Amino acid sequence: MLYFAIIMPVFLIYPYMIWMIIIVGILSQISIFMLSKWFNSMYASKGYEGFVELFGERMVRLIAFIGIGFIFLKVIVIILGYIEVVQHFIFPSVNTNWMLLFILLICWYVASLGMPNTIRFIVIAFLCTAWMLLLLLKIPFKPFTTIHDLFPLIPYEWTMKSWKGVLFIWSAFSGPEYLVLLAPWFNKREKILKYMTIGNTFTIFEYLFLFIASLFFFGSHYLGKNKLPVMEMIRYLQSPMFERIDIILISVYLFHFVFAISIFLLLFYGATRITLKKSKDQTTRLGFALCCAIFFICIMMSNELLWKKATNQNILLELEIWAGAFTYLFVPLLLFISLKRKGHS
Amino acid sequence: MKHKHTKILFVIFVNMIVLSGCSPIKEKNLIEEIAPVTFWSIRKGEDENLRMSTLIPPLVKEKKRLLTVQVDLLKEGMKGFNLKYYRELKVGQLRMLLISEEIAKEGISPLIDTILTDPDISKRLYLAVVRGNFDEYMNNQLKMQEDLDYYLYRMFKHYDNQGKLTIINLHQFMKTLHSPAHSPLLPVFEASEENFQYLGTGIFNNDKLIETTNYMEEQIFQLIDNDHFLKYFAIRDLSIVLGHVKANVHLNMDNTYSELKLNVQLNGRLDEIAREHKLLTRDELSRFESEIELYLEKQTIKFLKKLQKNKVDPLQLRKYTLRPFSKPLNGREWSNRWERMEVKVDYDLKIQPLTDTKN
Numbered sequence: 112m113l114y115f116a117i118i119m120p121v122f123l124i125y126p127y128m129i130w131m132i133i134i135v136g137i138l139s140q141i142s143i144f145m146l147s148k149w150f151n152s153m154y155a156s157k158g159y160e161g162f163v164e165l166f167g168e169r170m171v172r173l174i175a176f177i178g179i180g181f182i183f184l185k186v187i188v189i190i191l192g193y194i195e196v197v198q199h200f201i202f203p204s205v206n207t208n209w210m211l212l213f214i215l216l217i218c219w220y221v222a223s224l225g226m227p228n229t230i231r232f233i234v235i236a237f238l239c240t241a242w243m244l245l246l247l248l249k250i251p252f253k254p255f256t257t258i259h260d261l262f263p264l265i266p267y268e269w270t271m272k273s274w275k276g277v278l279f280i281w282s283a284f285s286g287p288e289y290l291v292l293l294a295p296w297f298n299k300r301e302k303i304l305k306y307m308t309i310g311n312t313f314t315i316f317e318y319l320f321l322f323i324a325s326l327f328f329f330g331s332h333y334l335g336k337n338k339l340p341v342m343e344m345i346r347y348l349q350s351p352m353f354e355r356i357d358i359i360l361i362s363v364y365l366f367h368f369v370f371a372i373s374i375f376l377l378l379f380y381g382a383t384r385i386t387l388k389k390s391k392d393q394t395t396r397l398g399f400a401l402c403c404a405i406f407f408i409c410i411m412m413s414n415e416l417l418w419k420k421a422t423n424q425n426i427l428l429e430l431e432i433w434a435g436a437f438t439y440l441f442v443p444l445l446l447f448i449s450l451k452r453k454g455h456s
Numbered sequence: 457m458k459h460k461h462t463k464i465l466f467v468i469f470v471n472m473i474v475l476s477g478c479s480p481i482k483e484k485n486l487i488e489e490i491a492p493v494t495f496w497s498i499r500k501g502e503d504e505n506l507r508m509s510t511l512i513p514p515l516v517k518e519k520k521r522l523l524t525v526q527v528d529l530l531k532e533g534m535k536g537f538n539l540k541y542y543r544e545l546k547v548g549q550l551r552m553l554l555i556s557e558e559i560a561k562e563g564i565s566p567l568i569d570t571i572l573t574d575p576d577i578s579k580r581l582y583l584a585v586v587r588g589n590f591d592e593y594m595n596n597q598l599k600m601q602e603d604l605d606y607y608l609y610r611m612f613k614h615y616d617n618q619g620k621l622t623i624i625n626l627h628q629f630m631k632t633l634h635s636p637a638h639s640p641l642l643p644v645f646e647a648s649e650e651n652f653q654y655l656g657t658g659i660f661n662n663d664k665l666i667e668t669t670n671y672m673e674e675q676i677f678q679l680i681d682n683d684h685f686l687k688y689f690a691i692r693d694l695s696i697v698l699g700h701v702k703a704n705v706h707l708n709m710d711n712t713y714s715e716l717k718l719n720v721q722l723n724g725r726l727d728e729i730a731r732e733h734k735l736l737t738r739d740e741l742s743r744f745e746s747e748i749e750l751y752l753e754k755q756t757i758k759f760l761k762k763l764q765k766n767k768v769d770p771l772q773l774r775k776y777t778l779r780p781f782s783k784p785l786n787g788r789e790w791s792n793r794w795e796r797m798e799v800k801v802d803y804d805l806k807i808q809p810l811t812d813t814k815n
Contacts, residue, residue: 199575200575203483203576204483254617254682255628255631257772257775259775259776261780262779262780262784263779263780263781263782263783264780264781265780265781267783267784329631330631330634330635332635332636333630333633333634336634343579346578346579347580347627349580
C-alpha cells in the first residue's frame with residue numbers, strides 16, 4: 112500500500128525481516144487464490160446483485176456500513192500520511208488543511224469522471240511512479256555501504272516488535288480485497304489469477320528492494336531512528352542539474368495517491384447509497400459532492416484531533432495496520448466460504 | 457454548456473484567492489530578499505555560548521563579509537543573523553558545517569541534532585572540525601579571494617570518496633555514530649591567519665573527539681580503511697616517497713575474537729628517494745622493501761594499539777565479526793574484546809623497480 116511502502120523499513124528494521132517479506136508474500140498468495148475463485152464465479156459480474164444473492168440484502172447493507180468505516184480509516188491514513196511527507200519536505204509552513212482540500216479537489220474531479228475512467232487512470236499513475244524505484248538502485252552501491260549491513264540474516268531474538276513487523280507486512284500486502292468491489296468493470300475475469308499473481312510478485316520485489324536498499328543506506332541501527340526512510344533516501348539523491356529531485360518525485364507520487372483516493376471516494380459513495388437503501392436510484396452529482404464534503408470534513412477533523420497530536424505512536428496508523436490486516440484476511444475468507452456453501456446447497 | 461461554466465467559475469475563484477494574497481504558502485523566497493548561506497562555522501564564544509559565523513551574501517554582486525553572532529542556541533543564531541542583516545538567510549544551500557575543536561571535544565550531538573531536524577538542510581552537508589580561528593582566516597582571505605566559500609566546498613566535493621582525505625557528510629557521520637562501534641570520523645583542519653590546511657582524521661567516541669591522527673597514522677589509516685590508492689605515501693623516517701600505492705587488505709579474526717591478523721599487500725612505485733641507494737639490483741630492492749615493510753608494520757601496530765587504548769574502532773573492524781548465520785556481538789561485548797585483542801600486522805610490499813635513473 113502506497114503510504115505503507117514509504118514507512119515500512121521503520122517497522123521492520125532487522126535484516127531477517129527480508130525472509131518475513133518473502134514468507135508473508137507467499138501467504139498473501141493464498142488470499143489472492145481465494146479472491147480469484149470469487150472472480151471466476153458467476154456472482155462477480157453482477158456486482159451489487161451478486162452480493163445480494165450471496166448474503167441477502169440486509170447483510171449486504173450491514174457489510175457496506177462496516178465497510179464505510181474501513182474505507183474512511185484507510186483514506187485518512189493514506190492522505191494524511193502523504194500530506195505529512197509533503198509538509199516535511201516541500202512546504203513546511205503551509206497549513207495541512209489547505210493541502211488536504213487541494214488533494215481532495217483533484218480526487219473529486221477524477222472520481223466525478225466515473226468509475227471506468229478512474230480505473231483507467233491507474234495507467235497514468237503507474238507510468239508516472241513506477242520508475243521511481245529505479246532511482247534507488249544507486250543506493251546499495253554508495254561507497255559507505257557494506258554487505259555487512261545485511262548481517263545477521265537469521266533472528267537471534269524474537270520480540271513483540273518482530274511480531275508487529277510481520278503484522279505490518281501483512282497489512283502492507285492488503286488492498287486486493289477491494290478489487291472485488293470493482294469486479295463488474297473488469298472484462299477478463301478468467302485470467303485474473305495470473306494477473307493478480309504477477310501483481311503480488313511485483314509487490315514482494317518492491318518491498319524487498321525498498322527494505323534492502325534502506326538497510327544498506329542506514330544500517331540496521333540507524334534505520335529505526337528515522338521516520339520516513341524511503342523519502343530520506345530519495346532526498347539524498349542529487350542530480351547535477353537539479354538538486355532537490357525529491358520535490359519532483361514527491362509531487363509526482365501524488366498521482367498514485369489521487370488514483371487510490373478517487374477509487375475509495377467512489378466506493379464510499381456506493382457504500383453510502385447501499386446503506387441508505389438508495390442503490391436502485393440514479394446517481395446524482397449533488398449526492399456525490401455531498402459525499403466528498405463529508406469526506407473532507409471527517410478527514411480534517413481527524414487531522415486536527417488525532418493526527419497532529421500523535422507524537423511517535425500514531426493511533427490512526429496503528430488502527431489501520433490492524434484494519435488492513437483484518438480485511439485482507441477475512442474478506443477473501445468470507446467470500447470463499449460463502450461461495451462454497453452456496454455451491455453445496 | 458453548464459459544465460463549462462462551472463469550470464470557468466472555478467478557475468476564477470482559485471485565481472481570486474491566490475492573486476489577492478490569500479495564498480496558503482506563506483514563505484517568501486524572492487531572490488532579492490533572501491541570502492542562501494553555504495557554510496556555518498561554529499566555535500566557542502566567551503562564557504558558555506556559541507559564536508556562529510557565515511559569509512554573506514554569496515548570491516548577488518556585493519562585497520562579501522563575514523557575519524558573526526554570539527548565541528546560546530544554534531537556531532537562535534539563525535535568527536540572530538536575520539536581525540542583523542537586511543536579507544533573510546536561508547539554509548537550503550548549506551553545504552558545510554565547520555565545528556571548532558573545543559566544541560568537538562565536548563560532544564557535537566546537540567549541534568548535529570539541531571541540524572538533522574531541519575528538513576531544509578541536506579544530509580549531504582559536509583562536516584569538519586577546525587583547530588584554530590577560522591573566522592580570522594576568512595576575514596584575511598576575503599580580501600584576496602572572493603569566492604572562498606565556494607572553492608572550499610569544491611575542495612570537499614573533490615576529495616569525497618577519493619581516499620586521500622577523510623571527507624564525511626552528515627549522513628555518513630550519523631550512520632557510523634549509530635552503529636554499535638560508535639566511532640565516527642571527521643576531518644580535522646587547522647586554520648591560522650594565512651593557512652587552512654588538512655591535518656588528519658579526527659576519531660570520535662560517540663560524539664566526542666578523542667584524537668586526531670598524525671602524519672604517518674593518517675596515511676596508514678587511508679591505506680587500510682578504503683580501497684582507493686594513495687597518490688603519495690611519504691615516509692619521512694626512511695626519507696622516501698612511494699607513489700600510487702594500492703593496498704590490498706585482508707583481515708582475519710579468529711573465532712574467539714582474541715587475535716586480529718592484518719595482512720596488507722602494497723603495490724606502488726618509488727617516487728622519490730632522498731638518500732644514498734643502489735636500487736637497481738634485485739637484491740638491493742628486496743632488502744629495501746623489507747626495510748619499509750618492517751617500518752610500516754611497527755607503525756601500524758603502534759597505531760592500532762593506540763586505538764585499542766582509546767577504545768575506538770574507526771576502521772569499523774566490528775563489521776568483520778558479523779556473519780550471515782551467527783549471533784552478532786553487541787556493542788559492549790565488542791569493545792571489551794577489541795581492547796584485549798592481539799594484533800598481528802604483516803605487510804607485503806612490491807615496488808616497481810626504479811628505471812630511468814642515473815645510478
